[in-house]
Amino acid sequence: MKQKTSLLAAMAATAFICAGVPASAEGFISEVRLGVMDHDSSMFHDSHETSDPDINAEIRFVSPDFLAWAFAPRPLIGGTVNTGNGTSFGYAGLGWTFDLTDAFFIDLTFGGAVHDGSTKGRTATSKDYGCRAQFHESGSIGYRFDKSNALMLTVEHMSNGGLCKRNEGLTNTGIRYAYTF
Template sequence: MFLKRFALAALAAAPFFCASMPANAEGLLTELRIGVLDHDSDLLRTRHETGDPDINIEARFASPDFLSWAFAPNPLIGANINTGNGTSLAYAGLGWTFYLTDDFFTDFTFGGAIHDGETTTPSSGSRQYGCSVSFHESFSLGYDLDKHNAIMVSVDHMSNASLCDENDGLTNLGIRYAYRF
Protein backbone atom coordinates (compact mmCIF):
# COMPACT_ATOMS: atom_id res chain seq x y z
CA MET A 1 0.00 0.00 0.00
CA PHE A 2 2.93 2.36 0.76
CA LEU A 3 4.27 1.75 -2.76
CA LYS A 4 0.92 2.74 -4.35
CA ARG A 5 0.74 5.92 -2.25
CA PHE A 6 4.32 6.82 -3.13
CA ALA A 7 3.65 6.18 -6.83
CA LEU A 8 0.48 8.29 -6.76
CA ALA A 9 2.37 11.16 -5.07
CA ALA A 10 5.10 10.93 -7.72
CA LEU A 11 2.42 10.95 -10.42
CA ALA A 12 0.85 14.07 -8.93
CA ALA A 13 4.25 15.81 -8.95
CA ALA A 14 5.06 14.82 -12.56
CA PRO A 15 3.44 17.87 -14.28
CA PHE A 16 5.52 20.24 -12.13
CA PHE A 17 8.68 18.31 -12.96
CA CYS A 18 7.82 18.37 -16.68
CA ALA A 19 7.16 22.12 -16.67
CA SER A 20 10.72 22.71 -15.42
CA MET A 21 12.37 20.52 -18.09
CA PRO A 22 13.83 22.18 -21.18
CA ALA A 23 11.88 21.54 -24.40
CA ASN A 24 15.00 20.26 -26.13
CA ALA A 25 14.81 17.64 -28.88
CA GLU A 26 18.39 16.58 -28.13
CA GLY A 27 17.74 15.71 -24.48
CA LEU A 28 17.62 12.24 -23.01
CA LEU A 29 13.90 12.45 -22.10
CA THR A 30 11.88 12.82 -25.31
CA GLU A 31 8.27 12.24 -24.25
CA LEU A 32 5.99 11.88 -21.24
CA ARG A 33 2.62 10.14 -21.35
CA ILE A 34 -0.18 10.07 -18.81
CA GLY A 35 -3.56 8.40 -19.03
CA VAL A 36 -6.51 6.62 -17.48
CA LEU A 37 -7.06 2.92 -18.18
CA ASP A 38 -10.09 0.68 -17.61
CA HIS A 39 -8.48 -1.90 -15.30
CA ASP A 40 -9.02 -5.56 -16.33
CA SER A 41 -11.41 -4.25 -18.95
CA ASP A 42 -14.66 -6.16 -19.35
CA LEU A 43 -14.91 -4.98 -22.96
CA LEU A 44 -12.60 -7.86 -23.93
CA ARG A 45 -13.44 -10.59 -21.38
CA THR A 46 -15.06 -11.06 -17.99
CA ARG A 47 -13.59 -8.69 -15.40
CA HIS A 48 -12.19 -10.47 -12.32
CA GLU A 49 -10.49 -7.55 -10.61
CA THR A 50 -11.71 -4.18 -9.45
CA GLY A 51 -13.38 -1.73 -11.80
CA ASP A 52 -11.30 1.07 -10.25
CA PRO A 53 -9.27 2.75 -13.00
CA ASP A 54 -5.51 2.66 -13.46
CA ILE A 55 -3.45 5.80 -13.77
CA ASN A 56 -0.77 5.26 -16.42
CA ILE A 57 2.45 7.24 -16.59
CA GLU A 58 5.25 6.58 -19.05
CA ALA A 59 8.57 8.23 -19.90
CA ARG A 60 10.28 7.72 -23.26
CA PHE A 61 13.90 8.35 -24.01
CA ALA A 62 16.00 9.08 -27.09
CA SER A 63 16.73 6.00 -29.18
CA PRO A 64 20.40 5.01 -28.87
CA ASP A 65 22.36 4.66 -32.10
CA PHE A 66 22.93 0.93 -31.58
CA LEU A 67 19.16 0.32 -31.99
CA SER A 68 18.94 1.97 -35.42
CA TRP A 69 18.88 -1.50 -37.08
CA ALA A 70 15.55 -2.18 -35.25
CA PHE A 71 13.73 0.92 -36.61
CA ALA A 72 15.11 3.10 -33.78
CA PRO A 73 12.78 2.21 -30.89
CA ASN A 74 12.61 4.46 -27.84
CA PRO A 75 13.54 2.94 -24.47
CA LEU A 76 10.74 3.53 -21.97
CA ILE A 77 9.71 3.08 -18.36
CA GLY A 78 6.21 3.31 -16.97
CA ALA A 79 3.64 2.24 -14.45
CA ASN A 80 -0.06 1.38 -14.23
CA ILE A 81 -1.17 2.35 -10.74
CA ASN A 82 -4.56 1.00 -9.75
CA THR A 83 -6.62 3.50 -7.75
CA GLY A 84 -8.33 0.72 -5.75
CA ASN A 85 -7.24 -2.75 -4.65
CA GLY A 86 -6.40 -4.10 -8.10
CA THR A 87 -3.04 -5.10 -9.52
CA SER A 88 -0.50 -2.34 -10.17
CA LEU A 89 2.59 -2.79 -12.29
CA ALA A 90 5.83 -1.13 -13.31
CA TYR A 91 7.30 -1.82 -16.73
CA ALA A 92 10.25 -1.11 -19.00
CA GLY A 93 10.83 -1.86 -22.66
CA LEU A 94 11.05 -0.44 -26.14
CA GLY A 95 8.46 1.55 -28.10
CA TRP A 96 8.02 2.06 -31.83
CA THR A 97 5.92 4.84 -33.38
CA PHE A 98 4.89 4.70 -37.04
CA TYR A 99 2.99 7.50 -38.79
CA LEU A 100 0.00 6.53 -40.92
CA THR A 101 -0.53 10.15 -42.10
CA ASP A 102 1.01 13.48 -41.09
CA ASP A 103 -1.01 13.47 -37.85
CA PHE A 104 -2.25 9.89 -37.21
CA PHE A 105 0.14 7.31 -35.82
CA THR A 106 0.27 3.82 -34.38
CA ASP A 107 2.49 2.84 -31.49
CA PHE A 108 3.72 -0.56 -30.25
CA THR A 109 5.69 -1.43 -27.13
CA PHE A 110 7.29 -4.61 -25.86
CA GLY A 111 9.16 -5.28 -22.64
CA GLY A 112 8.89 -6.66 -19.14
CA ALA A 113 6.82 -5.84 -16.06
CA ILE A 114 6.76 -6.54 -12.36
CA HIS A 115 3.41 -6.44 -10.54
CA ASP A 116 1.86 -6.73 -7.09
CA GLY A 117 -0.99 -9.08 -8.12
CA GLU A 118 -1.78 -12.61 -6.97
CA THR A 119 0.59 -15.28 -8.29
CA THR A 120 -0.62 -18.53 -6.69
CA THR A 121 -3.94 -18.26 -4.86
CA PRO A 122 -6.74 -16.55 -6.77
CA SER A 123 -9.67 -14.99 -4.99
CA SER A 124 -13.04 -13.93 -6.30
CA GLY A 125 -11.60 -10.41 -6.80
CA SER A 126 -8.31 -11.22 -8.51
CA ARG A 127 -6.67 -13.01 -11.39
CA GLN A 128 -3.93 -15.59 -10.97
CA TYR A 129 -0.81 -14.30 -12.72
CA GLY A 130 1.57 -17.19 -11.92
CA CYS A 131 4.76 -15.07 -11.83
CA SER A 132 5.59 -11.66 -10.40
CA VAL A 133 7.65 -10.87 -13.48
CA SER A 134 5.84 -10.90 -16.82
CA PHE A 135 5.93 -9.58 -20.36
CA HIS A 136 4.29 -6.23 -21.10
CA GLU A 137 2.95 -5.06 -24.46
CA SER A 138 0.82 -2.16 -25.61
CA PHE A 139 -0.76 -0.86 -28.80
CA SER A 140 -2.02 2.66 -29.39
CA LEU A 141 -3.69 4.65 -32.14
CA GLY A 142 -2.97 8.33 -31.80
CA TYR A 143 -3.44 11.79 -33.23
CA ASP A 144 -0.95 14.68 -33.05
CA LEU A 145 -2.72 17.81 -31.86
CA ASP A 146 0.39 19.84 -32.66
CA LYS A 147 4.19 19.51 -32.54
CA HIS A 148 4.28 18.71 -28.81
CA ASN A 149 0.87 17.27 -27.89
CA ALA A 150 -0.87 14.03 -28.86
CA ILE A 151 -3.85 11.97 -27.70
CA MET A 152 -4.21 8.23 -28.12
CA VAL A 153 -6.45 5.23 -27.45
CA SER A 154 -4.41 2.39 -25.95
CA VAL A 155 -4.60 -1.32 -25.16
CA ASP A 156 -2.16 -2.44 -22.47
CA HIS A 157 -1.46 -6.12 -21.73
CA MET A 158 0.64 -8.07 -19.23
CA SER A 159 1.11 -11.86 -19.12
CA ASN A 160 3.85 -14.42 -18.60
CA ALA A 161 3.41 -16.20 -21.98
CA SER A 162 2.75 -19.48 -20.11
CA LEU A 163 6.25 -19.52 -18.61
CA CYS A 164 4.61 -20.11 -15.21
CA ASP A 165 1.87 -22.59 -14.30
CA GLU A 166 -0.85 -19.94 -14.27
CA ASN A 167 -1.22 -17.19 -16.88
CA ASP A 168 -4.47 -15.22 -16.50
CA GLY A 169 -2.93 -12.01 -17.87
CA LEU A 170 -4.25 -8.49 -17.44
CA THR A 171 -5.62 -6.28 -20.23
CA ASN A 172 -6.46 -2.60 -19.79
CA LEU A 173 -8.03 -0.16 -22.26
CA GLY A 174 -7.91 3.59 -22.06
CA ILE A 175 -6.94 7.01 -23.26
CA ARG A 176 -3.56 8.69 -22.89
CA TYR A 177 -2.07 12.12 -23.48
CA ALA A 178 1.53 12.57 -24.68
CA TYR A 179 3.80 15.58 -24.40
CA ARG A 180 6.88 15.53 -26.65
CA PHE A 181 9.89 17.67 -25.80
Protein backbone atom coordinates in the same frame (compact mmCIF):
# COMPACT_ATOMS: atom_id res chain seq x y z
CA MET B 1 -3.72 1.13 -0.10
CA LYS B 2 -1.11 3.44 1.47
CA GLN B 3 1.63 1.84 -0.68
CA LYS B 4 -0.41 2.42 -3.88
CA THR B 5 -1.14 6.02 -2.91
CA SER B 6 2.59 6.62 -2.41
CA LEU B 7 3.40 4.97 -5.75
CA LEU B 8 0.74 7.04 -7.51
CA ALA B 9 2.06 10.25 -5.95
CA ALA B 10 5.64 9.37 -6.96
CA MET B 11 4.55 8.67 -10.56
CA ALA B 12 2.66 11.95 -10.78
CA ALA B 13 5.58 13.92 -9.32
CA THR B 14 8.01 12.26 -11.75
CA ALA B 15 5.78 13.09 -14.72
CA PHE B 16 5.40 16.74 -13.68
CA ILE B 17 9.13 17.11 -13.02
CA CYS B 18 9.96 15.56 -16.39
CA ALA B 19 7.43 17.80 -18.13
CA GLY B 20 9.34 20.79 -16.75
CA VAL B 21 12.67 19.63 -18.20
CA PRO B 22 13.60 21.91 -21.10
CA ALA B 23 13.79 20.28 -24.50
CA SER B 24 17.21 20.37 -26.10
CA ALA B 25 19.26 18.51 -28.67
CA GLU B 26 21.26 17.00 -25.79
CA GLY B 27 18.11 15.96 -23.87
CA PHE B 28 17.48 12.30 -23.19
CA ILE B 29 13.73 12.44 -22.45
CA SER B 30 11.68 12.66 -25.65
CA GLU B 31 8.11 12.30 -24.36
CA VAL B 32 5.90 12.02 -21.27
CA ARG B 33 2.53 10.24 -21.34
CA LEU B 34 -0.30 10.28 -18.78
CA GLY B 35 -3.61 8.48 -18.96
CA VAL B 36 -6.62 6.81 -17.40
CA MET B 37 -7.24 3.12 -18.07
CA ASP B 38 -10.21 0.76 -17.65
CA HIS B 39 -8.70 -1.85 -15.31
CA ASP B 40 -9.05 -5.51 -16.41
CA SER B 41 -11.27 -4.34 -19.25
CA SER B 42 -14.37 -6.45 -19.85
CA MET B 43 -14.06 -5.51 -23.53
CA PHE B 44 -11.90 -8.63 -24.04
CA HIS B 45 -13.07 -11.09 -21.34
CA ASP B 46 -15.01 -11.30 -18.10
CA SER B 47 -13.41 -8.95 -15.63
CA HIS B 48 -12.33 -10.49 -12.31
CA GLU B 49 -10.57 -7.58 -10.65
CA THR B 50 -11.89 -4.23 -9.46
CA SER B 51 -13.70 -1.76 -11.68
CA ASP B 52 -11.67 1.10 -10.15
CA PRO B 53 -9.72 2.94 -12.88
CA ASP B 54 -5.95 2.88 -13.37
CA ILE B 55 -3.62 5.86 -13.70
CA ASN B 56 -0.86 5.32 -16.26
CA ALA B 57 2.36 7.33 -16.56
CA GLU B 58 5.18 6.69 -19.00
CA ILE B 59 8.47 8.34 -19.93
CA ARG B 60 10.01 7.81 -23.36
CA PHE B 61 13.70 8.43 -23.95
CA VAL B 62 15.52 9.43 -27.13
CA SER B 63 16.36 6.39 -29.25
CA PRO B 64 20.06 5.56 -29.02
CA ASP B 65 21.99 5.38 -32.29
CA PHE B 66 22.73 1.66 -31.88
CA LEU B 67 18.98 0.89 -32.23
CA ALA B 68 18.65 2.60 -35.63
CA TRP B 69 18.69 -0.82 -37.37
CA ALA B 70 15.48 -1.78 -35.47
CA PHE B 71 13.42 1.22 -36.70
CA ALA B 72 14.76 3.41 -33.87
CA PRO B 73 12.62 2.31 -30.91
CA ARG B 74 12.62 4.58 -27.88
CA PRO B 75 13.43 3.04 -24.48
CA LEU B 76 10.63 3.61 -21.97
CA ILE B 77 9.68 3.20 -18.34
CA GLY B 78 6.20 3.44 -16.91
CA GLY B 79 3.66 2.29 -14.45
CA THR B 80 -0.04 1.57 -14.20
CA VAL B 81 -1.45 2.05 -10.72
CA ASN B 82 -4.94 0.88 -9.80
CA THR B 83 -6.87 3.42 -7.74
CA GLY B 84 -8.62 0.65 -5.77
CA ASN B 85 -7.47 -2.80 -4.63
CA GLY B 86 -6.62 -4.20 -8.07
CA THR B 87 -3.22 -5.13 -9.47
CA SER B 88 -0.69 -2.37 -10.20
CA PHE B 89 2.56 -2.77 -12.12
CA GLY B 90 5.70 -1.05 -13.32
CA TYR B 91 7.24 -1.74 -16.71
CA ALA B 92 10.17 -1.02 -19.02
CA GLY B 93 10.77 -1.77 -22.66
CA LEU B 94 10.99 -0.33 -26.16
CA GLY B 95 8.38 1.67 -28.08
CA TRP B 96 7.95 2.20 -31.81
CA THR B 97 5.89 5.05 -33.28
CA PHE B 98 4.86 4.91 -36.94
CA ASP B 99 3.25 7.89 -38.68
CA LEU B 100 0.18 7.12 -40.80
CA THR B 101 -0.31 10.78 -41.78
CA ASP B 102 1.04 14.07 -40.41
CA ALA B 103 -1.51 13.83 -37.58
CA PHE B 104 -2.37 10.12 -37.12
CA PHE B 105 0.07 7.50 -35.84
CA ILE B 106 0.23 4.03 -34.35
CA ASP B 107 2.43 3.09 -31.44
CA LEU B 108 3.59 -0.37 -30.31
CA THR B 109 5.61 -1.39 -27.26
CA PHE B 110 7.20 -4.55 -25.91
CA GLY B 111 9.02 -5.17 -22.66
CA GLY B 112 8.77 -6.56 -19.17
CA ALA B 113 6.73 -5.76 -16.06
CA VAL B 114 6.65 -6.47 -12.34
CA HIS B 115 3.29 -6.44 -10.53
CA ASP B 116 1.82 -6.55 -7.02
CA GLY B 117 -1.00 -9.05 -7.76
CA SER B 118 -1.35 -12.64 -6.57
CA THR B 119 1.01 -15.41 -7.73
CA LYS B 120 -0.51 -18.22 -5.63
CA GLY B 121 -4.16 -18.42 -6.73
CA ARG B 122 -7.04 -16.03 -7.25
CA THR B 123 -8.04 -13.75 -4.41
CA ALA B 124 -11.03 -11.47 -3.93
CA THR B 125 -9.06 -8.59 -5.51
CA SER B 126 -6.54 -10.29 -7.85
CA LYS B 127 -6.25 -12.77 -10.66
CA ASP B 128 -3.58 -15.48 -10.43
CA TYR B 129 -0.62 -14.18 -12.42
CA GLY B 130 1.61 -17.19 -11.69
CA CYS B 131 4.85 -15.27 -11.21
CA ARG B 132 5.97 -11.74 -10.40
CA ALA B 133 7.84 -11.01 -13.68
CA GLN B 134 5.63 -10.61 -16.75
CA PHE B 135 5.77 -9.51 -20.37
CA HIS B 136 4.17 -6.14 -21.14
CA GLU B 137 2.99 -4.94 -24.51
CA SER B 138 0.74 -2.16 -25.72
CA GLY B 139 -0.75 -0.73 -28.86
CA SER B 140 -2.13 2.75 -29.46
CA ILE B 141 -3.67 4.78 -32.21
CA GLY B 142 -3.09 8.47 -31.77
CA TYR B 143 -3.78 11.93 -33.09
CA ARG B 144 -1.24 14.79 -32.93
CA PHE B 145 -2.74 18.26 -32.44
CA ASP B 146 0.66 19.88 -33.06
CA LYS B 147 4.35 18.97 -32.71
CA SER B 148 4.06 18.59 -28.91
CA ASN B 149 0.53 17.42 -28.00
CA ALA B 150 -1.29 14.19 -28.82
CA LEU B 151 -4.11 11.94 -27.59
CA MET B 152 -4.09 8.15 -27.91
CA LEU B 153 -6.50 5.26 -27.50
CA THR B 154 -4.44 2.51 -25.87
CA VAL B 155 -4.68 -1.20 -25.10
CA GLU B 156 -2.04 -2.65 -22.78
CA HIS B 157 -1.55 -6.29 -21.78
CA MET B 158 0.52 -8.01 -19.13
CA SER B 159 1.03 -11.78 -18.86
CA ASN B 160 3.83 -14.29 -18.42
CA GLY B 161 3.36 -15.89 -21.83
CA GLY B 162 3.06 -19.37 -20.33
CA LEU B 163 6.48 -19.25 -18.63
CA CYS B 164 4.88 -19.92 -15.23
CA LYS B 165 2.38 -22.59 -14.19
CA ARG B 166 -0.52 -20.12 -14.02
CA ASN B 167 -1.02 -17.31 -16.55
CA GLU B 168 -4.07 -15.10 -16.04
CA GLY B 169 -3.15 -11.95 -17.91
CA LEU B 170 -4.39 -8.41 -17.40
CA THR B 171 -5.67 -6.23 -20.25
CA ASN B 172 -6.42 -2.53 -19.76
CA THR B 173 -7.88 -0.04 -22.24
CA GLY B 174 -7.89 3.73 -21.99
CA ILE B 175 -6.95 7.15 -23.20
CA ARG B 176 -3.58 8.85 -22.79
CA TYR B 177 -2.17 12.31 -23.37
CA ALA B 178 1.38 12.65 -24.73
CA TYR B 179 3.66 15.66 -24.54
CA THR B 180 6.64 15.48 -26.90
CA PHE B 181 9.68 17.66 -26.19
